[in-house]
Amino acid sequence: MSKTIIVAADVSKGYADFLIGDSDKKTLVEPFQLDDNKAGHTRLREQIVLLQQTYKPVRILLVVESTGGYEDNWLRMVKQPALSGFVESYRLNAKITHHEYRVQKRNSISDGISTLTIAHHVAKNLENFSPREIVVDPRYAPARNLIRHITSLDQDCTGHKNSLQKLLYQYLPSLVPFVPKNWSRYFLQMLATYGSKRSIQLAAAHGLKQIKRVPKGKASELHRALREGIDMKETPPMVVLAIQSKARHILMLQEEIDALEKQLCQMAPVSEKQVAQLCSIGGMGRVTATILLCFIEDVDRFDSAKAMAAFFGVQPRVKISGDGSVKIGMSKQGNGIVRRMSYLLAFRSLGQEPYLKSIYAKFRQKGMTHDGALGVLMHKLLRIMYGMLKNGSNFDAGVDQLNQITPRANEETKEVKLLVKADLTRRFQPRSQDAPISNRQRRKRKKDQESQAATVAESTGSS
Secondary structure, eight states: OOSEEEEEEEEETTEEEEEEEETTSOEEEEEEEEESSHHHHHHHHHHHHHHHHHHOOSEEEEEEEOOSSTTHHHHHHHTSHHHHTTEEEEEEOHHHHHHHHHHTTOSSOOHHHHHHHHHHHHHHTGGGOOOOSSOOOTTHHHHHHHHHHHHHHHHHHHHHHHHHHHHHHHHOGGGGGGOOTTOOHHHHHHHHHTOSHHHHHHHHHTTOTTSSSOOTTHHHHHHHHHHHSOOOSSOOHHHHHHHHHHHHHHHHHHHHHHHHHHHHHHHSSOOHHHHHHHTTSTTOOHHHHHHHHHHHOOGGGSSSHHHHHHHTTOSEEEEEETTEEEEEEEOOOSOHHHHHHHHHHHHHHTTTOHHHHHHHHHHHHTTOOHHHHHHHHHHHHHHHHHHHHHHTOOOOHHHHHHHTOOOOOTTOOHHHHHHHHSOGGGSSSOOOSSSSOOHHHHHHHHHHHHHHHHHHHHHHHHO
């Protein structure tokens, strides 16, 4: 037998379901289940070796559905010396499996059905499963795990800040205008130490001496605001406990995040030179640059800036069907952390990079929303970073502007331009008005014909 054998796996927490088939969609081994432990790995290894000896296949593929990390142990097992010489391992995007259920018309979904669906998908798309020329560096995986943990802590911290601000609005509204943009340490320490209107007002009258690094004059401003404000005279004791607890928790999270970010910058397997290059972009700090490089890895694994932007899901998605063209927006198919960092970077760069701010203003004038224009900047920033890392250069707005100039040959005539702009899908039949088309399509065709006729007339007159 000189066919390809497919070992399809649907991984769950602690175990996995397997089905073994061939490239003709024939089932060789009925579905079976193994635990994610040493005994289960040994049994799977024995089964794969038996397949190799029995069928003598051209290739053996282990394909598992991506489950956010539960599949890592099985993939690591296949890379051991006993199997790595003749077994290829692949991770399948869960979205592909989701759509494949509908393509294969699966009415019910179970672990066994999932493995069969995966096996059939691989069998009909074997050309898409080939060993990579560029091997993913395993050093980046631990760094990305730490980044995800830091992101989770940051989101948790943001949630506590929002709920604390709501408590202040309900019970201490006079303090809301004094909430610093970044929730300064002195303000959180004041809430954690006192918590109630009476305690804060009394401490402010004496200059908040127990709180470190209070801005000059801030204590008297707080005292006056609480004295003249509309706050409740007595803050409920249980609300005081909630305010103090949240303030302490935010302080703890901020300290933990700062410490982990410092360790990340020191330990991440990234080039200091590349970090410095990315930091030449206004608004880019060491933490942001390190995080982006941990996900970009080696820029040479991307064929172009467009490919890198698409990999992280910041390229636009356009749906063209029938009479209309609808721009759906950002594809968001890639890593969410990279998009999050790119969004924050785009927002910060508005105040520090005039060139990027001009791009933002240009699209705002076209009617695009704030977030939409920031999305354009996210795409632009990733393309700029690709060029910087590829060429080993710092950020230069002039270089990006030069790259946008399309070279035009002097010998090109207007007749050639018309041919270039022609719609090749209509090369066998020109558009006509007597087809049973919609009114929108009829108006569009009429407009295109008039525009083409005017261009041809202009070309004839100039010659």
